[in-house]
Amino acid sequence: MIKRKSEQTVQRLAHGFPVIAITGPRQSGKTTLARATFPDKPYLSLEDPDVRVIAESDPRRLLAGYPDGAILDEVQRAPHLFSYLQTHVDANLRPGMFVLTGSQQFGLLAGISQSLAGRVGMVQLLPLGINELADASLLPATLDELLFTGGYPALHDRDLLPGDWFAGYVATYVERDVRQLINVRDLSTFQRFLRMCAARTGQLLNLSSLAADCGITHNTAAAWIAVLEASYIIHLLRPHHRNFNKRLVKSPKLYFCDAGLAAWLLGIHKPEDMAFHAQRGNLFETLMVAEFLKQRWNDGRPSNLYFWRDSRGLEVDLLLEEGERLMPVEIKSGTTVAADFTDNLRKWVHLSGNTEQISWLIYGGDQRFDSGTTRILPWGQAGTIGTE
Known part of the structure; x- marks a missing residue:
C-alpha cells in the first residue's frame, strides 16, 4: 500500500x-x-x-x-x-x-x-501527490511521464497502461456517476463535453462558448460542470475578491483534478507526445494547482487557493490566502527560467503596495534559486511553499 x-x-x-x-x-x-x-x-x-x-x-x-x-x-x-x-x-x-x-x-x-x-x-482525498509518489519511490522519471500518467493509485501500484485504465475509468465510473446524478439522454454528447472541458483546463470558464461548442444549452453546460465538480473530476478556481483599484474578472478557472486524465481526454497517447503538445503548459499548471489543493485537503483544511486577473490581462496564477497574508505564485512549464517569467509577480507586488512581498515561481526545471524577492522552485518542491 x-x-x-x-x-x-x-x-x-x-x-x-x-x-x-x-x-x-x-x-x-x-x-x-x-x-x-x-x-x-x-x-x-x-x-x-x-x-x-x-x-x-x-x-x-x-x-x-x-x-x-x-x-x-x-x-x-x-x-x-x-x-x-x-x-x-x-x-x-x-x-x-x-x-x-x-x-x-x-x-x-x-x-x-x-x-x-x-x-x-x-x-x-484526491489522487496521489508528488510527495506521496516520491516517498513510495514511484515518482515517474520525468515530468512529461508524470503529466501523462497522473496520480491515480492503480496506475502506480499495478501493471497498467494509462490509456487502457483511463478508457475504463471514464466509461465505468464517470459516466455512471453522471447517470446517477442527472438524466443524460445522449451519452456521446456528454463525452464530447468532457473532452471539451479537458481542452479548457487551466483557462477561464466560459459556459456560453463551451455550450455552443458541444451543441447544448447554457443551463445544461452549467449542470454538467456542477456534476463534474461534485464527482471530483474538475475543480473550479475562484478569482480573489481583493481589488487593487482594477476591474477584476469574475469567472472561475477550470482545472482537472488529475492531469493524466486530462491528457488522455486530449488524445495524448504516450509521454513523448507531451513535449511539444500545445496544451503542455496548461497541463503543467493543472498538475501544480492540484498539488496545492492536495496539500490543503490532506491536512483536513479547506482550499485557500485563488487566482487574480484584471481587465487588462494581468494575471497571477495562484494566490494562497493565509489570514491577511496573500502569497502570489506563478506557474511556468519551461525548464529554463526566462527573464519575463517574473514580470506579473513584480507588477502584482507593486499593485499590492508591499515591495517586500515574497513571491514564488514554480517551473519545469530542477534547480532552486532566488531572484530578488522571488523564490524560484522546481516542480517537485511546490509543496514547500508556505512551510518555511
Whole structure:
C-alpha cells in the first residue's frame, strides 16, 4: 500500500468526531485509506445490493449489528441511513465509531449537512501527490511521464497502461456517476463535453462558448460542470475578491483534478507526445494547482487557493490566502527560467503596495534559486511553499 499523507489527519479527526467522512473521486484510494487506518473495523460496501437492501429496509438492525462502529463504503447509495446514524452516534457519544466514504459530493455532503452536522470530521482525498509518489519511490522519471500518467493509485501500484485504465475509468465510473446524478439522454454528447472541458483546463470558464461548442444549452453546460465538480473530476478556481483599484474578472478557472486524465481526454497517447503538445503548459499548471489543493485537503483544511486577473490581462496564477497574508505564485512549464517569467509577480507586488512581498515561481526545471524577492522552485518542491 502507498502511504497517504492524509492518514494522520484521519487519525486526528477520529479522536474528536464520532463519524469520519472520506470523500473524493472514484479510485483515488478512499477505501484503502479507511481500511488501512482502521484495520480492526468491520467493512461494509453499500455498492453490494444485499447490504444496500438491509440499509434501506431495516437501518436500525444494520447499525445495531456494529455497536463499535464500522467502515461504510459508498454510503451515499443509502441516503436514508444518515438519519439513523445520527441517532446511533448520539446515543453512544464515542469518537471514531463510523468511517464513511463516498465519491459524490452531492449525496454524501447532503446527507451529512441534513443529519450529521457537527458530528463529522471531513477529509477530501484526491489522487496521489508528488510527495506521496516520491516517498513510495514511484515518482515517474520525468515530468512529461508524470503529466501523462497522473496520480491515480492503480496506475502506480499495478501493471497498467494509462490509456487502457483511463478508457475504463471514464466509461465505468464517470459516466455512471453522471447517470446517477442527472438524466443524460445522449451519452456521446456528454463525452464530447468532457473532452471539451479537458481542452479548457487551466483557462477561464466560459459556459456560453463551451455550450455552443458541444451543441447544448447554457443551463445544461452549467449542470454538467456542477456534476463534474461534485464527482471530483474538475475543480473550479475562484478569482480573489481583493481589488487593487482594477476591474477584476469574475469567472472561475477550470482545472482537472488529475492531469493524466486530462491528457488522455486530449488524445495524448504516450509521454513523448507531451513535449511539444500545445496544451503542455496548461497541463503543467493543472498538475501544480492540484498539488496545492492536495496539500490543503490532506491536512483536513479547506482550499485557500485563488487566482487574480484584471481587465487588462494581468494575471497571477495562484494566490494562497493565509489570514491577511496573500502569497502570489506563478506557474511556468519551461525548464529554463526566462527573464519575463517574473514580470506579473513584480507588477502584482507593486499593485499590492508591499515591495517586500515574497513571491514564488514554480517551473519545469530542477534547480532552486532566488531572484530578488522571488523564490524560484522546481516542480517537485511546490509543496514547500508556505512551510518555511
